[in-house]
Amino acid sequence: MWKHPQTFKDIVPRMGMFHTLLTLLSIIGKRFEDAGLRDICIESGVIAEGSVTGVLEGRKYNRAIRFHKLMYEALQRLVWKHFLKWIEKSPAKQKLVKDVFASLKPLYNDVCQDEQEKVLANQKFAKFVKLYDEHLEFLRHSKGKLASFWMSYIEIVEIMLNLVRASREGDWELHLSAIAQMIPWCFAYDKVNYARYLPAYLFDMSHLNETHPEAFNYLNSGGFSVQIGDHNPFGRIPVDQTCEETVNKDTQTSGGTKGFSLKPGAICKYYLVAEYRSLFLKQLRDMLDEHKAHSEHTDLQSSRIARDEADVIALVLMLERFWINPFNSEHQDLVCLSTGRFATPKIEKDLLNAKVVGEEAYKSFRMQRLEINKDTQQAQFHDTLKKAKLHTFSELNKKVKFKAKTTKEIILKADMALFGQMIIIAESRKLQLRDVLRHPLGPLPWSLATADGSLRKTTKSTLAKEVQKNVPAADNIPHPSACIIDGMALVQRLKADQKTFSEVADSLLDMILHEGSHSSRIDVVFDVYRQESIKSAERERRGSECGSEFRNIQPEHKVLQWRKFVLNPKNKTSLTRFVTEEWKKDKYRRKLHSKVLYIACEEECHKISAKSAIPVRDLNSNQEEADTRIILHVAHAARSGYNTVIVSSEDTDVFLLCLAFKQSIPASIFVKCGTHSRIKYVSITNAAQVWGQDICSSLLGMHAFTGCDSVSAFAGRGKLGALRLVKENRDFQEMFKLVGMDWELSNELFKKLEEFTCHMYSSRPGTSDVNELRYRLFCAKRGSIDSVQLPPCADCLYNHAKRANYVAAIWKKSLESHPVIPSPIGLGWCKDGDQLVIDWMDGEPAPTAVLELLSCSCSKACKITKCSCLKNGLKCTDMCKCMDCDNRPDEEDNQDDTEDSDGDHDEDEYAA
Incomplete structure (x- = not known):
C-alpha cells in the first residue's frame, strides 16, 4: 500500500487490538515474571501451575486479563493501606478523607449517573484526588526502588485496561491514547514488529480525519470494535477477536484441515465458504435459542464476584504475610517478592530505566523514519531495529553456559583456550616450561573447579556402595x-x-x-x-x-x-x-x-x-x-x-561417620538404606570387621580430600581409585588418619597428600611433587593435553587440602555438643564482600611475563600495527577488550563426556 498509494487509496489498514493486547500481556510477563509474579500466580491459587506460563507469555487471554485485573486490585489495596499510614501525622488530611467517604455513602446506596456526577462535582473530592495523586507520585519517585518498580506494573496494567475499555465502549480517543502509552514498552522489551508498526499505525490514525474523514467518523463512533450480542452492555470486542470467536471457531474441525481432507481443491473450498458456514451456524443457534445472550456480564455474576474477591484477598495475604509487600517501608531495595533475592546493579538499572529507554528508542525511530523528508532520511522504515536487550530478574536464574567440550569452558570472561595461549606465550618468551606449569594457567584450577566457578562434584555414593559390598546384610535386629x-x-x-x-x-x-x-x-x-x-x-x-x-x-x-x-x-x-x-x-x-x-x-x-x-x-x-x-x-x-541404634539416612557422610566412631559408641549400630521396596540394614560392626579399624579411621580424611559437599573432587578421578590406594598402602591409611586432627594443615601432612595426589594421576609417578608431575604428563603427551587432565598445581592443591582438613576436623568433633570451630577464612575460604567464597589459589594464575601478553587492549577491530595478540601470532580471547574481532578462535560445537578413572561418568555437564 505504501508502494502504490494511489492504487490502495481507499483502504485504511488497522492493527488487530486483540493480538496487540496479547503482545502487551507478554511484555508484562517478561518484565515481572521472575520478580515474583510467577510465584504469586501459583501460590495464591489464582492460576494453576500448568497454565501460568501461557498466562505470562500472553497466550491465554481470558485468564491473563483476569489475573492482571486481580493483581492490580491487590496492589491498589496495598497502596491504599500505605496511603492511610502516609496521612497519619496530618489530622487535616485524615479529616478530608473521612469527609469524602461520608459524601460517597449516597452513591454506595444508589449507584447511578446522577449520584456519581454529584460526587465528582464535590470540591473536597477534587482535593482528595489531588492528595492521593501526591501519594502515588511519592511511591513512584521517593519511596524506594521496589515501590517504584511495582508502581510501573500498575501503570502497564492500566494501559491494558484502557485498551480493553476503549474497545468495549467504542472510545476512539482512549484507544489512541492507550496505544501511544504502549509503544515505548514495545521498544523497551524488543517486540520489534509492534515497535515498528504501532508508531506508523498511530501516525495514520491520528491524521485519519484529514486523509479519510468518512473512515474517521465511522471509527470515532465506535466502529473499530464489534457488538456481537445486543443485550450485553460493555461487551464490544476487537474485530480480530470477533473473527477468532466466530468464523475461526465455528469452522474448526478436530485436526484442522487435515481432519477432513488433504486435497487442494477441498481445502480451498473450506476457506472460501468459512464465513458462510459460520453465519449458518449462528442462525441455527438463534433458531434453537442456544447460547442466548443475557444482559448480565460474566464479571457481574454474584459467584464470579465472590470468587474474584477471595482471589484478591489471597493475593494481598501472600504479599503481606508470607512474602514482601512492595510498599512496606522495610524494603526499599529492588528485590524479588517471593525469593528476596536482590537485583544486580545491571538488572536494577535496566528495570528502573526501561520506560526511559523505550521512550528514547521510540523518539529516535519516529524522528529518523516517520517524521522527516525522504531526502534527509537517515534510515529506512524496514531497516533492522536494534534490540534493547534489557535484563530482568530472569537473568538471576540463568545457568552459566559453556562450550560443549570440557576443555573449552568459558569462565569469568576467560576460556580454556587460555591454557594453550599461555603455553604459546611462554615458548615465545623462552620461559622454562617446568616453571610455567607451576601455575594453574587459568583464572581457576580446572581440575578442581567447574566452568561457573563452583566445586567439581563426584558420585560420592559409589564409596558407600563399595564399602558395603562385602558386608553381610543384618537379618535380625535386637x-x-x-x-x-x-x-x-x-x-x-x-x-x-x-x-x-x-x-x-x-x-x-x-x-x-x-x-x-x-x-x-x-x-x-x-x-x-x-x-x-x-x-x-x-x-x-x-x-x-x-x-x-x-x-x-x-x-x-x-x-x-x-x-x-x-x-x-x-x-x-x-x-x-x-x-x-x-x-x-x-x-x-x-x-x-x-x-x-x-x-x-x-x-x-x-x-x-x-x-x-x-x-x-x-x-x-x-x-x-x-x-x-x-x-x-x-x-x-x-x-x-x-543396645541397638538404627540410623535412617542415605547420606554417605553419615555412613562413614558411623564407621569412624563405632569404637567410641557402646551399642550395635545399623544403617538403614535401600529403596522403599527393598530395605537393607547394614551392620556397622560387621563393616568395621571386614575393612579393619585402620581403614575405617582413614575413610573420613580420604572422603573429604577426594570430594564431598564442601570440598571439590578431582576431575576424572573418582573415589574408588582413591580407596584402592588407601587399601593397598598403609602409609596412606596413617596419613588420612591425621587429616582433621588439627585445624591447621602442617607442611609434613601436605607433602604426604601431595604424594597421594601424584599416585591418583599416575600408577608410577616417579615423583611426589605435583608440579613436576604436571610437567612430565604434559611432555609425555607432547603438549596434546588439556589443563583439566593435569593434577592441580601445588598452590591450588594446598588450598584444596586446607579445605579438606577443615571439613574433616568438623566431622571429628561430632561427639562434642558444642565444638569450638574457627572461622573458615584463611583455611581454604575467603571473604568477597559479605559472601564466603572459595579461595582457589594464593599465587598468580600465570607468570608475569605471560600475563603481560595475555590480552590486547584494542577498543575496536584488532590491527596488526597496534594489537599485541596479532604481533605475537596469538588469538584474541575473552580477556581482550575487543568486542567484535576476526582474530578470535572458532567455537566448537561437538560434545564429549569425561569419564572417571573408575569407569564412572563425571556428573558435570556442559552445554554449548
Whole structure:
C-alpha cells in the first residue's frame, strides 16, 4: 500500500487490538515474571501451575486479563493501606478523607449517573484526588526502588485496561491514547514488529480525519470494535477477536484441515465458504435459542464476584504475610517478592530505566523514519531495529553456559583456550616450561573447579556402595532399639503440593512414626542453615536462590509449589520451628502412644511423649550439619540404655561417620538404606570387621580430600581409585588418619597428600611433587593435553587440602555438643564482600611475563600495527577488550563426556 498509494487509496489498514493486547500481556510477563509474579500466580491459587506460563507469555487471554485485573486490585489495596499510614501525622488530611467517604455513602446506596456526577462535582473530592495523586507520585519517585518498580506494573496494567475499555465502549480517543502509552514498552522489551508498526499505525490514525474523514467518523463512533450480542452492555470486542470467536471457531474441525481432507481443491473450498458456514451456524443457534445472550456480564455474576474477591484477598495475604509487600517501608531495595533475592546493579538499572529507554528508542525511530523528508532520511522504515536487550530478574536464574567440550569452558570472561595461549606465550618468551606449569594457567584450577566457578562434584555414593559390598546384610535386629532419622531427608521425600502447613506437619509425623515403627525411641535431627556457611556453594548449586521465601508460616496456608518452598534455606528453618511447635500439641502427642520422640531443632532439642514435651539440655548443640549431630544422638541413645541404634539416612557422610566412631559408641549400630521396596540394614560392626579399624579411621580424611559437599573432587578421578590406594598402602591409611586432627594443615601432612595426589594421576609417578608431575604428563603427551587432565598445581592443591582438613576436623568433633570451630577464612575460604567464597589459589594464575601478553587492549577491530595478540601470532580471547574481532578462535560445537578413572561418568555437564 505504501508502494502504490494511489492504487490502495481507499483502504485504511488497522492493527488487530486483540493480538496487540496479547503482545502487551507478554511484555508484562517478561518484565515481572521472575520478580515474583510467577510465584504469586501459583501460590495464591489464582492460576494453576500448568497454565501460568501461557498466562505470562500472553497466550491465554481470558485468564491473563483476569489475573492482571486481580493483581492490580491487590496492589491498589496495598497502596491504599500505605496511603492511610502516609496521612497519619496530618489530622487535616485524615479529616478530608473521612469527609469524602461520608459524601460517597449516597452513591454506595444508589449507584447511578446522577449520584456519581454529584460526587465528582464535590470540591473536597477534587482535593482528595489531588492528595492521593501526591501519594502515588511519592511511591513512584521517593519511596524506594521496589515501590517504584511495582508502581510501573500498575501503570502497564492500566494501559491494558484502557485498551480493553476503549474497545468495549467504542472510545476512539482512549484507544489512541492507550496505544501511544504502549509503544515505548514495545521498544523497551524488543517486540520489534509492534515497535515498528504501532508508531506508523498511530501516525495514520491520528491524521485519519484529514486523509479519510468518512473512515474517521465511522471509527470515532465506535466502529473499530464489534457488538456481537445486543443485550450485553460493555461487551464490544476487537474485530480480530470477533473473527477468532466466530468464523475461526465455528469452522474448526478436530485436526484442522487435515481432519477432513488433504486435497487442494477441498481445502480451498473450506476457506472460501468459512464465513458462510459460520453465519449458518449462528442462525441455527438463534433458531434453537442456544447460547442466548443475557444482559448480565460474566464479571457481574454474584459467584464470579465472590470468587474474584477471595482471589484478591489471597493475593494481598501472600504479599503481606508470607512474602514482601512492595510498599512496606522495610524494603526499599529492588528485590524479588517471593525469593528476596536482590537485583544486580545491571538488572536494577535496566528495570528502573526501561520506560526511559523505550521512550528514547521510540523518539529516535519516529524522528529518523516517520517524521522527516525522504531526502534527509537517515534510515529506512524496514531497516533492522536494534534490540534493547534489557535484563530482568530472569537473568538471576540463568545457568552459566559453556562450550560443549570440557576443555573449552568459558569462565569469568576467560576460556580454556587460555591454557594453550599461555603455553604459546611462554615458548615465545623462552620461559622454562617446568616453571610455567607451576601455575594453574587459568583464572581457576580446572581440575578442581567447574566452568561457573563452583566445586567439581563426584558420585560420592559409589564409596558407600563399595564399602558395603562385602558386608553381610543384618537379618535380625535386637530390640529395644532407638531410631535416629535425618529429618530434612524426609522433608525432601514428602509430596506436599496442595497441602496446608498443618497437613504437612501431620504427614511428616506419620512418615517419622512409620520409619521408626519398630523402635521405642525416635530421634529426628534437622540441619541448621546459617547465613555464612561452607555449604553455601552446594546449596546454591542445588538452587537455593530460586526458592520462594515465606516470611511467615501459617497452619491453614496451602503450599502449591513444595519443591520451590524447600529450596530456600530460610523456609527450611521456619518449617522445622513450625513442625516442632505443632508436634508439641495434644493432637500430635496422642499419635506417639508409648514412643518417645526427640527433635533437634536449631540449637535446641525437645523430648516429646504422649504426656509431655520438655527440653533436653544434654542434646543442645551448636553443630550445623545433621550428619554430625546424628552421631551425637546415637551416642546419647547408647548411654541411655539402648543396645541397638538404627540410623535412617542415605547420606554417605553419615555412613562413614558411623564407621569412624563405632569404637567410641557402646551399642550395635545399623544403617538403614535401600529403596522403599527393598530395605537393607547394614551392620556397622560387621563393616568395621571386614575393612579393619585402620581403614575405617582413614575413610573420613580420604572422603573429604577426594570430594564431598564442601570440598571439590578431582576431575576424572573418582573415589574408588582413591580407596584402592588407601587399601593397598598403609602409609596412606596413617596419613588420612591425621587429616582433621588439627585445624591447621602442617607442611609434613601436605607433602604426604601431595604424594597421594601424584599416585591418583599416575600408577608410577616417579615423583611426589605435583608440579613436576604436571610437567612430565604434559611432555609425555607432547603438549596434546588439556589443563583439566593435569593434577592441580601445588598452590591450588594446598588450598584444596586446607579445605579438606577443615571439613574433616568438623566431622571429628561430632561427639562434642558444642565444638569450638574457627572461622573458615584463611583455611581454604575467603571473604568477597559479605559472601564466603572459595579461595582457589594464593599465587598468580600465570607468570608475569605471560600475563603481560595475555590480552590486547584494542577498543575496536584488532590491527596488526597496534594489537599485541596479532604481533605475537596469538588469538584474541575473552580477556581482550575487543568486542567484535576476526582474530578470535572458532567455537566448537561437538560434545564429549569425561569419564572417571573408575569407569564412572563425571556428573558435570556442559552445554554449548
